[in-house]
Amino acid sequence: MRCSTKARGGRISAVAQFEKSFTLQVPSSTQNLALIREFVSAIGAQAGFDEKDVMRLQLAVDEACANVIEHAYDLEATHEVTIRALIDDDLIRFEIVDQGKGFDPARIEEQNLDALIRDRRSGGLGLRLIRSIMDDVQYQIVPGEKNELRMMKRLKKHTA
Amino acid sequence: MRCSTKARGGRISAVAQFEKSFTLQVPSSTQNLALIREFVSAIGAQAGFDEKDVMRLQLAVDEACANVIEHAYDLEATHEVTIRALIDDDLIRFEIVDQGKGFDPARIEEQNLDALIRDRRSGGLGLRLIRSIMDDVQYQIVPGEKNELRMMKRLKKHTA
Amino acid sequence: MSTNFRIERSELGGAVVLALDGFLDAHTAPQFENAISSEAEAGHLHLIADCRKLSYISSAGLGVFMSFIEEIREKGGDIKLSGIEPKVYQVFEVLGFHELFDIVDNVEAAGALFDQGSRRKD
Amino acid sequence: MSTNFRIERSELGGAVVLALDGFLDAHTAPQFENAISSEAEAGHLHLIADCRKLSYISSAGLGVFMSFIEEIREKGGDIKLSGIEPKVYQVFEVLGFHELFDIVDNVEAAGALFDQGSRRKD
Ligand SMILES: Nc1ncnc2c1ncn2[C@@H]1O[C@H](COP(=O)(O)OP(=O)(O)O)[C@@H](O)[C@H]1O
Ligand SMILES: Nc1ncnc2c1ncn2[C@@H]1O[C@H](COP(=O)(O)OP(=O)(O)O)[C@@H](O)[C@H]1O
Numbered sequence: 001m002r003c004s005t006k007a008r009g010g011r012i013s014a015v016a017q018f019e020k021s022f023t024l025q026v027p028s029s030t031q032n033l034a035l036i037r038e039f040v041s042a043i044g045a046q047a048g049f050d051e052k053d054v055m056r057l058q059l060a061v062d063e064a065c066a067n068v069i070e071h072a073y074d075l076e077a078t079h080e081v082t083i084r085a086l087i088d089d090d091l092i093r094f095e096i097v098d099q100g101k102g103f104d105p106a107r108i109e110e111q112n113l114d115a116l117i118r119d120r121r122s123g124g125l126g127l128r129l130i131r132s133i134m135d136d137v138q139y140q141i142v143p144g145e146k147n148e149l150r151m152m153k154r155l156k157k158h159t160a
Numbered sequence: 161m162r163c164s165t166k167a168r169g170g171r172i173s174a175v176a177q178f179e180k181s182f183t184l185q186v187p188s189s190t191q192n193l194a195l196i197r198e199f200v201s202a203i204g205a206q207a208g209f210d211e212k213d214v215m216r217l218q219l220a221v222d223e224a225c226a227n228v229i230e231h232a233y234d235l236e237a238t239h240e241v242t243i244r245a246l247i248d249d250d251l252i253r254f255e256i257v258d259q260g261k262g263f264d265p266a267r268i269e270e271q272n273l274d275a276l277i278r279d280r281r282s283g284g285l286g287l288r289l290i291r292s293i294m295d296d297v298q299y300q301i302v303p304g305e306k307n308e309l310r311m312m313k314r315l316k317k318h319t320a
Numbered sequence: 321m322s323t324n325f326r327i328e329r330s331e332l333g334g335a336v337v338l339a340l341d342g343f344l345d346a347h348t349a350p351q352f353e354n355a356i357s358s359e360a361e362a363g364h365l366h367l368i369a370d371c372r373k374l375s376y377i378s379s380a381g382l383g384v385f386m387s388f389i390e391e392i393r394e395k396g397g398d399i400k401l402s403g404i405e406p407k408v409y410q411v412f413e414v415l416g417f418h419e420l421f422d423i424v425d426n427v428e429a430a431g432a433l434f435d436q437g438s439r440r441k442d
Numbered sequence: 443m444s445t446n447f448r449i450e451r452s453e454l455g456g457a458v459v460l461a462l463d464g465f466l467d468a469h470t471a472p473q474f475e476n477a478i479s480s481e482a483e484a485g486h487l488h489l490i491a492d493c494r495k496l497s498y499i500s501s502a503g504l505g506v507f508m509s510f511i512e513e514i515r516e517k518g519g520d521i522k523l524s525g526i527e528p529k530v531y532q533v534f535e536v537l538g539f540h541e542l543f544d545i546v547d548n549v550e551a552a553g554a555l556f557d558q559g560s561r562r563k564d
Contacts, residue, residue, distance in 0.1 A: 034343060034345070037376070038198040039195065050257065106333055120387050125382055222468075230468065276508055292536050
């Protein structure tokens, strides 16, 4: 086995919009969240994010996939979740796709933490985490056909 | 976020041939072998293989993907490698797919280790490892279109 | 089933310490939920979540804290958190949890807060 | 670039110890190849690969041992391997490497073999 560490990546940037693309497709079980996070971690590091930001990316994707498993598929493990990750020069983009029942993101109100605690609720934090971590978050919902969450985070070249 | 660890997997087994299917697609760079191994590790453990066998599965898939990167794509990192993993009741199957130049597996002779050492060669061990680890190994080669390596390993229910 | 999260239970003075080890996500949160709810049912209301070995927490894990804290405080108890590493602490911060919970450096400091009968945050 | 493999160099008597740490695969094997080839060029022919912290090896890593061993032995040297954990050792076994290389429990035992001027396997 001969090997080289040189990646001849120069060629693609002229052609494709994104430098590198990765896809992971797994059954819709919370059991696979750990693998999903490993996937995000490997790609986040390749994109140049530091350890703290990699963890935030893991969290955003974990929350999005947990929502798909819980809400879009009602915890039925027989469906599929697809995570696509795209790295470009200075940003990373994730696309989370399901064929589940979908929802209207505009109708989800963000309750404040005190209210959630008063109501003894255990949920309602996922979308808030996603929105506070990522720089851009968009849903495209076609219930039962293709629901897609696209979210993007820019790489800060000069980390504070 | 409500959650459940119950997987309602009963439904699928009647319908689909395989209980669970996973797919990973990554750029054809050796940099991604570590992620590929994480993928295999998570799935091998879910399939019920012990730590030693999980490592052997990692090795077989690593070797297959390294061959694709090195030989099918001549170390050009601008292509894609796809790994599909299928778990069934008592076996795991991997399908490694590339669109590279292909080869004729029948023409690859297995040299013995002494000869390789005498020739000061660093290669020639990958296919041997794959064949000794997996219970069944098959290639379907259509050069430049779709080259596929299918390999299967049975789960020993009563481990020695 | 999930080998990537474990809870170890011990006692410190009058408090129960639950040491969280590994990854607390939507898959493993039910384990934590069960642990907290057993303590609450047994009337153990001075709880310390020792997070020294907690590598990760998602909203499913945070939700467990959130859903029990009101009941436990009403009964005169509290859940205090200790030893959270910086990478994990940032998650608590993003959501404002550090405003709502006593978070201290180690289990001893958490125990001392119970001994003083004080709650730093209310 | 690849943070998942490192080599630490030290000396033990007249031998050079290369401690391999992490994952030795097609991506990281060039690092190991460079290290061995530097030693050979500098005339250091008593080499010990300390594998205590080696978590993984694929054929790319085994190939490095294979491609240098003949040259080094011809010049009167050897590469001895020590401390391989069972999970990793099975890979050497599958390929019959344990027949071709001296593999011992620890660095000291490898050094002793050099001191005795012996090679257990030939
Ligand atoms: N996916 C592949 N595409 C093209 N050729 C391949 C592929 N896999 C293996 N080969 C051929 O088979 C040979 C033997 O492979 P292997 O046993 O893995 O040893 P090595 O890769 O170290 O040469 C390679 O040298 C190559 O010519
Ligand atoms: N992928 C999805 N499919 C369907 N509904 C969703 C999805 N994601 C979020 N939702 C809806 O938005 C609500 C808020 O989500 P979130 O903030 O993550 O909190 P939680 O999931 O804990 O309820 C959910 O309760 C659910 O009704």
